[in-house]
Amino acid sequence: MLFPMMPMLSCPPLGALRRFFLSILLFGSLVYSLSACAPQPKGTAPDPELFVSLSDTFRGKALAYENRGDLRRALQCWRILQSLSPRDKEITARVEKLTLETRTKATEHFQQGVALYQKGLPADARREFLYTLTYEQDHPEALDYLLNRLQDNVFNTYQVQEGDTCREIAKKIYHDAGKEFLVSAFNKVNSSCQPSPGTELKLVVLDQELPGGPKFSDAMPPQEGARVLAPGRQKRKEMEDTYNPGEAGVTNQAQAVEGGAKKNALKYDQAGKLLDQKKYVEALRLLRTIDAGYRDVAKLVAATDASIQQEADAHYRKGISYYLSEDLDKAIKEWEEVLRLRPDDLKAKKDLLNARRLKER
Secondary structure (H helix, E strand, O other): OOOHHHHHOOOHHHHHHHHHHHHHHHHHHHHHHHOOOOOOOHHOOOOOOHHHHHHHOOOOOOOHHHOOOOOHHHHHHHHHHHHHHOOOOHHHHOOOOOOOHHHHHHHHHHHHHHHHHHHHOHHHOOOHHHHHHOOOOOHHHHHHHHHHHOOOOOOEEEEEOOOOOOHHHHHHHHHHHHHHHHHHHOOOOOOOOOOOOEEEEEEEOOEOOOOOOOEHHHHHOOOOOOOOOOOOOOOOHHHHHHHHOOOOOOOOHHHHHHHHHHHHHHHHHHHHHHHHHHHHHHHHOOOHHOOOOOOHHHHHHHHHHHHHHHHHHHHHHHHHHHHHOOOHHHHHHHHHHHHHHOOOOOOHHHHHHHHHHHHHO
């Protein structure tokens, strides 16, 4: 009887097997679910104290930048805070407000730049477009004007060749060795005026057209007749000999014209010396007192003014850089230099005043 029962014991019903394996599967699922719900190690959770510390730090910086009037950096800090607390309505409102303000400021400066550009004032227009970028760094129209339309063609670039001197370069470029001061005035050259081969020099373009007027070369009077000194290159005695009538029968009108030529020559000579000393502001002030049609005064005025504007823009950008890095002393120094070069720069005046107030706190 035992043996006939063994086949029945060794082959359980199919339904029983299914229930057995299903119970095992359910048990395993339960274990897995419970393990997933178990507490995780503390190292993977963010530290709430660190979160609060970061928020407080950026909030303080944002408010400080706002008080200084540095809208761009304030907006950057508020945007960081917004990423940390995206549901904070106050932060969202601040971001929206500052975004609108910076765009408005950028638009104002851009429109001023366009107006100045249309009036034929490229240096002033360039300054406004640079201000635009301080509020909106990727402003496409301002970038287009700076990169494509405001090409500074007051100067050309010349690469010094072996054996070149300022006098040889002037003779080669201007067909007048006496214009060597134009080479030294706007470039850093040694006292012997022998720049090293390969050096790139900025050379004034004498055939450039004046905004709304004739070419610079056309504004220069004929060089026939009375000689005119190249500034700083001849002795006073030679100049006096050149303009001394010394002939009987010279009319009063001729003497008056000659007297005017002497004054122009003296001022031109002094301006040239100031340019040699890189005293551009003083040179420009003197050049503007000379008759506009005298020699290449019109061109020298434009070139000197362009150099002043470029130098002022460079100092302003340095001031911004120092200010953003919170080095107020250096920022103040740079903006003071901007106002020495460009006394009517309202933006530099405002930034300088803000920096001085911050330093006094």
